[in-house]
Amino acid sequence: MSILVDKKTRVVVQGITGKEGSFHTRGMLDYGTKVVAGVTPGKGGTKHLGVPVFNSLEEAVAETGANTSAVFVPPPFAADAVCEAAEAGIRLIACITEGIPLKDMLLTVREVTRRGARMIGPNCPGLISPGKAKVGIMPGPIHRPGKVGVVSRSGTLTYEVVHQLSERKIGQSTCIGIGGDPIIGTSFVDCLWMFEEDGGTEAIVMIGEIGGSAEEEAAAFIKKHVSKPVFAFVAGRTAPPGKRMGHAGAIIAQGVGGWPEKRAALEAAGVEVVENPARIGDAVAARLKPKRKPAAQKKTVKKGKKKR
Amino acid sequence: MKIHEYQAKEFLGENGIAVPKGQAISSATDARSIARDLGGAVVVKAQVLAGGRGKAGGIKLASTPKKAAEAARTILGSRLSTYQSGGTGYEVATVLVEEQVPIARELYLAVTTDRATACETVIASAAGGMDIEEIAAKDPKAILRETVMPGAGLWPYQIRKLAANLKLEREPARALGALLARLLACYRELDCDLLEINPLAVTTDGRLVALDAKMNIEDNALYRQPRIRDLADDAGEDPVEAEAARIGVSYVGMDGNIGCVVNGAGLAMTTMDILHLLGGEAANFLDVGGSADAERIAGALKLILTDPSVKVIFINIFGGILRCDIFARGLLEAVRQSGANVPLVVRLIGTNQEEGKRILNSSRLSFTVDDDLESAAARAVAIAGGNA
Structure with a gap:
């Protein structure tokens, strides 16, 4: 199983005729994702990459039954696109666009919630349930279907971690990039909750970074509500305070958001915090794939029991 | 993007927030005449994009126009190295010459956007003039935060709470509500991610005056803030x-x-x-x-x-x-x-x-x-x- 996206996912791409939209629509189609519609105001009635294009989300949803959207429109129009999708009844909106003003997102996150929808991002790679559907920009082939849920604030760092897992034959149920901005639609806590509930997820890898308090909030949630093993890596241990490290969200300011505090909070919640970023795959493998040697037999039995 | 104090004060003034009378200049000789116009006693403030100017010698009181010119001459062209500026510091190209305001007390007031609640937040403290980090380290309870309801402003009860915590008398307490409404409007209109007034003076005659202003505009929003974009100053930039x-x-x-x-x-x-x-x-x-x-x-x-x-x-x-x-x-x-x-x-x-x-x-x-x-x-x- 998986969370949020699967074989039933029917994607509408907002901004499908743009450069980014075109490129990644092709990537999603190549992965086997059902991209059923595209929206570019003024280009309705045409086809792009074999996908029907509509003028509005309302039309796209009515004609194609789209239930998920991927937003590639430029920053000045992104908040509008997200709100339009929520209004049209889209339940899951992956907002890939980078560089949206903070103020626009303050109102957008509320509007999306009010409509009962969920936004992933903005400024994120999207999400993928390997072998089922990819809604976003991550390289499909590095993923492998399996039972580890991955949630991350980063892009290429997520690919790095997924690569390490897949190389060790550890597959993923769903991988979600929640985005590097200070205001985002879906938090670590939301994803941890869904992974905890998902019967197809056996362990969770969480990739955080310095700045904000999302990792601390996740730690508090894990302590109370998560029974599955959680592994974490927090990037930015060597980042100096007051300097923005690329992401708008990655800045240690006013004594919050530092690495030691995040590590301490996560460890106190029973999370295995991996210090060496090259060994995240190994850490997961060591706990999930005990070797069938006599000494490790107890664990093998335990694992079999868990599977039921 | 950061803008200079004198630029921020211009925006505050336009939004109806009281700031000291003054003028930004780049030549010491101008300081004299401006000080004369302002009544003699002035403050001369280095305009660099870093905090901690006072301790670094970038802010000088001058009791006469002559002393104002001397202060401006000392500061202009010098390199100001504050605890926030890093190694080499900034060369001062502009000073702000301002009237001296009769200060009774100094407060801290700021607006920022809080990630956890996804809301604008007002931060206030009666311990003005100090760095907020310094206040937080000394006494975290001395800092008050009020979350601003999206699409609305602060409720009157929140303003009463702030006024009580800042120990404001009746007149300045009444002024605080209007000041906060204007500050929030300014914050939103200019796509700020930080608007800090530190110190905010309570004058001896009960007015609230912004003695300093730190305004950061969110980079992602610069495309729709042409006035701010035009202010870009490479001087302090690495x-x-x-x-x-x-x-x-x-x-x-x-x-x-x-x-x-x-x-x-x-x-x-x-x-x-x-x-x-x-x-x-x-x-x-x-x-x-x-x-x-x-x-x-x-x-x-x-x-x-x-x-x-x-x-x-x-x-x-x-x-x-x-x-x-x-x-x-x-x-x-x-x-x-x-x-x-x-x-x-x-x-x-x-x-x-x-x-x-x-x-x-x-x-x-x-x-x-x-x-x-x-x-x-x-x-x-x-x-x-x-x-x-």
Whole structure:
């Protein structure tokens, strides 16, 4: 199983005729994702990459039954696109666009919630349930279907971690990039909750970074509500305070958001915090794939029991 | 983007917030006449984009026009090094000459956007004049936060709570509500991510006057803030970081000797972390972004090479959208263009990695190519430490 996206996912791409939209629509189609519609105001009635294009989300949803959207429109129009999708009844909106003003997102996150929808991002790679559907920009082939849920604030760092897992034959149920901005639609806590509930997820890898308090909030949630093993890596241990490290969200300011505090909070919640970023795959493998040697037999039995 | 105090005060004034009368000047001789116009006793304030100016000698009281001119002469053209400005400090090109305000008390007031609640938040403290970090360290309870309801402003009960906590008398308490409404309007209209008034003076006659103003405008919103964009001041900017912004990479200088070229901010931080873990130190954070072409990679290499302490460059690229073969070709071209003369350790992985490695290995330029993150990083550390 998986969370949020699967074989039933029917994607509408907002901004499908743009450069980014075109490129990644092709990537999603190549992965086997059902991209059923595209929206570019003024280009309705045409086809792009074999996908029907509509003028509005309302039309796209009515004609194609789209239930998920991927937003590639430029920053000045992104908040509008997200709100339009929520209004049209889209339940899951992956907002890939980078560089949206903070103020626009303050109102957008509320509007999306009010409509009962969920936004992933903005400024994120999207999400993928390997072998089922990819809604976003991550390289499909590095993923492998399996039972580890991955949630991350980063892009290429997520690919790095997924690569390490897949190389060790550890597959993923769903991988979600929640985005590097200070205001985002879906938090670590939301994803941890869904992974905890998902019967197809056996362990969770969480990739955080310095700045904000999302990792601390996740730690508090894990302590109370998560029974599955959680592994974490927090990037930015060597980042100096007051300097923005690329992401708008990655800045240690006013004594919050530092690495030691995040590590301490996560460890106190029973999370295995991996210090060496090259060994995240190994850490997961060591706990999930005990070797069938006599000494490790107890664990093998335990694992079999868990599977039921 | 940060703007100067005098510029921020202009915006505050336009929004009906009381600021001291004054004028920004760049010549000491002007200070005299302005001080005379302002009634003689003035404050002369260095205009640099860093806090802590008072302690660094960038703010001087002058009791007469003559002394104002002397103060301006001392400050203008000097290099001001504050605890926030870093090593070399900023050269002062402008001073603000302002009337002296009769201060009874100094408060702290700021608006920012809180990530956890996704709301604008007002932060206030009766302990004004100090750094907010300093107040927080001394007495966290002295800081009050009020969340602003989206689409609305502060409720009257929140304003009463703030006024009570700031121990305001009746007149200034009444003024506080109007001041906060104007401050929030200004914050929203200008797409700020921080608007700080520290100190906010309660004058002896019960008025609230913004003695200082720190205004940061969110970079993502600059496209719709033409007035702010026009104020861009390169003077205080690190020239290397400014050049990085021009070529479209994000760069932060660090103290180590291993130059880094990475795609993605998270992976770039992680690369610095693993170097540290293995006993080395990065010379920089550098994210080339998702579409690194030869020109951009060359620009990045040149930037790194401006730092004379760099002994080796570690290139860590995870090919996703960016294909490894394209990056490899770009890198060869970039090395030729930039004339890089330090060893390069390359870790190139992901989409089309085999082709990428083949391109690097078959070139006449010498690279250390390694797939494994840890051993590649270890190699860079060894070279930087002179052990390879």
